[in-house]
Amino acid sequence: MTTDAPQGQAHGSAKHLYQRHQSVLPDWLAVYYADPIELTHGEGRHVWDAEGNKYLDFFGGILTTMTAHALPEVxxxxxxxxxxxxxxxxxxxxxxxxxxxxxxxxxxxxxxxxxxxxxxxxxxxxxxxxxxxxxxxxxxxxxxxxxxxxxxxxxxxxxxxxxxxxxxxxxxxxxxxxxxxxxxxxxxxxxxxxxxxxxxxxxxxxxxxxxxxxxxxxxxxxxxxxxxxxxxxxxxxxxxxxxxxxxxxxxxxxxxxxxxxxxxxxxxxxxxxxxxxxxxxxxxxxxxxxxxxxxxxxxxxxxxxxxxxxxxxxxxxxxxxxxxxxxxxxxxHDLQGNARRVGGLLIERLRAIAAQLPGVREVRGRGLMIGIELVKPGTDQADPDAAAAVLEAAREGGLLIGKGGGHNTSVLRIAPPLSLTVAEAEEGAAILERALRSSQF
CATH class of the missing domain: 3.40.640.10 (Type I PLP-dependent aspartate aminotransferase-like (Major domain))
Structure with a gap:
């Protein structure tokens, strides 16, 4: 990840904020990462946390930031x-x-x-x-x-x-x-x-x-x-x-x-x-x-x-x-067309990476709605631990993704803002490849 000076004054560490979170919010309120992060601002396809770390956002607030962060028109x-x-x-x-x-x-x-x-x-x-x-x-x-x-x-x-x-x-x-x-x-x-x-x-x-x-x-x-x-x-x-x-x-x-x-x-x-x-x-x-x-x-x-x-x-x-x-x-701005073009390139890039990794069962999706299903190598058994490890490794590399799945949460979910550029798609794919390889695949 990259680190820039955060906007505004941080009010205590993310660890302290998480302790406050746990003391007042429900236990069943899901939070990503072993050390959760506080996102403070965004621009385009990127967001920053309270520590000043910059991330390429491939999840968009659960598919909600559809066009771009801080879109001037909005x-x-x-x-x-x-x-x-x-x-x-x-x-x-x-x-x-x-x-x-x-x-x-x-x-x-x-x-x-x-x-x-x-x-x-x-x-x-x-x-x-x-x-x-x-x-x-x-x-x-x-x-x-x-x-x-x-x-x-x-x-x-x-x-x-x-x-x-x-x-x-x-x-x-x-x-x-x-x-x-x-x-x-x-x-x-x-x-x-x-x-x-x-x-x-x-x-x-x-x-x-x-x-x-x-x-x-x-x-x-x-x-x-x-x-x-x-x-x-x-x-x-x-x-x-x-x-x-x-x-x-x-x-x-x-x-x-x-x-x-x-x-x-x-x-x-x-x-x-x-x-x-x-x-x-x-x-x-x-x-x-x-x-x-x-x-x-x-x-x-x-x-x-x-x-x-x-x-x-x-x-x-x-x-x-x-x-x-x-x-x-x-x-x-024909963002549907951009999703088709850039999403198609991203899917093919991810499929090429997956072909070398026995722990990836399938790369599926269309447009900028892409899933990578992980299994225990040599089996068809879902591997939620691997999904959690890749999620963490991707964040360390400066990329935010999601996860989901049926019987077990073993699918990486990729859904960036629809204005994603080809260069950003390539950057995200490279980070994902390193995350997958570092997670014992």
Whole structure:
């Protein structure tokens, strides 16, 4: 890593801050690194900690810093809006909220779309589940194995990843189906067409044994699950089965939206042969660090609720101003195209490195959403200890990455801001290579 003079005065060491953290915050609040770091400022694709250490950021606040740290256009929009009014709630007309809703409705691909803003992806998925169960008069939900949809009581109840699901209690009845993980499970050895056919047959068989569910919720690329994805077209095939029975399809685009996958603006578009989803949820990148989530649904579904509702902080003026500026920058600078080009180069570079390392099972992903799955050499057994060691070694080398995975947390997650340059991609790959090699691979 490199060391620059930190901005401002540090208030005690990171070690002391961590002691304070532990004394007042929950034990289950996950923190990276054996010696956690405090990030104090950022610029572009880089961040600095309180000790003045500079890092190349390949995780972007969990895929949230979508365009760049301290993007001038967003900073200016937030500052100007803060000088007028920060918040009023949805009880009053809100021009920035309407402006952003109009743009998202058009981009969503959903006909006659309505948009409801929340403060997070968790809350967005909660809202989608409320809409689907009310519309269908059913509390039964189909979800994917290895999935993650948030930390609320309802969204935990449909999360198919036990590492992030602390309770089995739920107001919903959840049924998990195959398909989210291509290279593991009972259908892994089939070709893509066979895999899709087997998953569809499994879904049809399941539906023959239960009362009609309200909806299927699925991430086009599973985020916390380790950036896994089915073959293109699986959810289109599912959609055909669901549509025949009136079951809704909810696309959880909290991590895949806004062009991160490069090939498409939304992850669902890789599976869009039978039309868009009935409901789409989004969050993370649109706010570039500001708390924005939301739901898009066709009017018939969105308007099915028969009671009043508001959102106190969803759609508040200051976050909407940030979202508008961020979305404008994303589109005007073709960051989706940049994700496709630079992400493609980065994936190939990482695959070349992995080919020399027996502890790397797979490098997968698309655009700037890349996973490196680690196993114990000579086996197919996940190696979470190796993932933790590489995470530490990468930080020592000046690179911040994430981790995730299914049965065990053994997948390195790479998701830089979409403005990543080729030079920065090469720099990050070189640091990752050293980290992988130094971690006894």
């Amino acid at each position: 900073t200016k929009a937030v500052s100007e809006q803060a000088g007028r009014i920060i918040h009023s709630s949805t009880l009053y007309l809100n021009r920035p909220m309407v402006d952003l809703a109009e743009r998202i409705a058009k981009l969503s691909g959903i006909p006659d779309a309505r948009v409801f803003f929340t403060t997070s992806g968790t809350e967005a998925n909660d809202t989608a589940l409320l809409l689907a169960t009310a519309y269908r008069r059913s509390n039964q939900i189909l979800a994917m194995r290895n999935s993650y949809h948030g930390r609320s009581f309802t969204s935990v109840g449909i999360t198919g990843n036990k590492g992030w699901s602390p309770t089995s209690l739920s107001p919903l009845q959840t049924l998990y189906v195959h398909g989210g993980v291509r290279t593991r499970g009972p259908y892994a050895d089939l070709d893509d067409a066979g895999f899709i056919a087997a998953c569809v047959a499994d879904l049809e068989d399941l539906l023959g044994h239960v009362r009609p569910p309200a909806a299927l919720i699925a991430e086009p690329v599973q985020g916390v699950g380790g950036f896994t994805a089915p073959p293109d077209g699986l959810y289109a095939a599912f959609r055909e089965v669901l549509h025949e029975r009136g079951i809704l399809w909810i696309a959880d685009e909290v991590q895949t939206g806004w062009g991160r996958t490069g090939d498409n603006f939304w992850g669902w578009q890789a599976h869009g042969q039978n039309g868009p989803p009935d409901i789409l949820t989004f969050a993370k990148g649109i706010g570039n660090g500001m708390s924005i989530g939301g739901v898009v649904a066709r009017a018939e579904v969105m308007n099915c609720l028969d009671s009043n509702s508001i959102s106190t902080f969803g759609g508040t003026q200051i976050t909407m101003a940030a979202g508008l500026a961020n979305l404008t920058y994303l589109l005007e």
